[in-house]
Amino acid sequence: MQIEVKNIYKSFKDVHAVQGISFVIPAGEFVALLGPNGAGKTTTVEMMEGLRKPDSGEIRIQGKTWQKNEKELRKIIGLSLQETRFPEKLTCRETLRLFASFFELGSERVDEVIELTDLGSKAKSLVGTLSGGQRQRLALAVSLLNRPEILFLDEPTTGLDPHSRLDLWNILKTLKDEGNTTLILTTHYMEEAESLCDRIIIIDEGKILKEGRLEDLLNENARNLDELFIQLTGGKKLLENISIV
């Protein structure tokens, strides 16, 4: 198993962000954590990324824990956070060169990820001049530098126009076809989960509501993810928090 999450809990002051989540992810699988804003997706992912400590429960990545093997794990994972503002006065290439140096990688790998994320024409542009979609592709490029075995993307397409979103999906599909990467993606777009991921874990209020392959999740009462979500939350939430592409 690439990732094992066992009964993790996390609270902030009086918010119980994550309340007993468990799942396993085998190597090469693309998994979506789907849920409305505030469902606990980001907290869950940040605990898996080793950026937060769970209050209780256990997370193992390739059988290793963050407490004991942080150095090794940092080398094999890639991630993009929900919002990172890279320095505006550096070019894309300089930003990538900087992050590549953290993995002891040189300019060849930088050229490869620029090619992969289609940033060639923007390589010499300052980050401050990039559009939202280009910034997200830069964040993705940074996360791919070390050829991560496990990639975490936290809402990679939030706030992007449909065209930019499609560009990003295509890059991720290329990655999926290569088959060397396990992907954990959080999103509140149904379509993103549907089109990219092998398995969908639906989270709300810090708990898993349901998980499985898309076709297993659906039945005659829930013919698509929207209906399923309404069914799961008893219609309380409706679509107010969930966007449909």
Place this chain on the structure above:
Amino acid sequence: MKSFKNKQLYQLTLTQILETIREPEVLFWGIIFPVLISIGLGLAFTQDSEAKFRIVIVENSPARLDSLLSVYALTETEKQGEVHIWKITDDALGNTEFRFLRNDWNTGIVSLKRGEADLLISDSLGAIHYHFDPHNSQSQLAYLKLSTLLESPVPLQQNSSTGVEPLKLKGVRYIDFLVPGLIAFGIMGSMMWGVSYTLIERRSQKLLRRMVATPMKKTNFIFAMMFVRILMNFIEAVIIFFAAALLFGIEIQGNIGALIFLFLAGNIAFTGIAVLVSCRTSKTEVGTGWINAVQMPMMILSGIFFSYHNFPSWSIPFIKLLPLTALTDGMRSIFNEGAGWMEILSPSIALSAFGFICFAIGMKLFKWY
């Protein structure tokens, strides 16, 4: 083969430099502005070679003063009214200029409060009375000079300052006192704003969090930042020094190697403080408050602009413990007293040690995300 260009420290330093030079405002506030301030202050405090005293004659004018003024003073009409100007040339003590203005009592008091006048004079049954705050040394000096002058106007007029031998040595002028202090002050300001503020901003942009989610060595990141700031501080100090040398003939009388050593120690001390100050908060407003809380007391107490020996004597031992005091005193001793390695070794070690301790505590408490 790994090229050194792929090294973290190289890339971190390079990107820091690029970010700095691509932000012209950073260069302006970081280097040009402090230089301008130093030159401005230097000019303001050295150009004025004659002492000026402003005196208000209230109500009745003493008859004796009137007759003296009519002989020795020039009368000019200015905005406030008629001003009598009495100039005394003195090679030893420097020239003195008294400016007399007539006014009523209340207006006189107001100008005393505003610092527009140093002394009030009134006539009481033919005798001259002086009114001033005895704790104000400028007023006191005005009183002493004027009363002596009125006693014997002629001899003083013709240089009576016998026994006074003016020191024209290097290193005793105010500008000699000011420049080393300004360099020290520049180091503090640049580290506190440059390092603290940048760290807090990076934290609020979630960039720190993104960086430590890689195998980056955290100390490399801080060291790169420190290197770039030291470089900037060095350039700033060199510009200030050469400007002051050119304009005011400042010289470094002591050991230059020792000066560089002390300079580095000062940089280390303030990097440590800067890291400690910025180790937790991600709000730039809170950071600004902390930076000011650290900077302000030192700026006032450490004797950058005026000697701290004017503060109450019980406070002097505490003031001497402040890092900026240690740095400033050390710098001054090298510039003006010809100090060398022996004299600055202990303050340099103390400053570095203090810096490392703050740095270590700061890194321990540091919030990367």
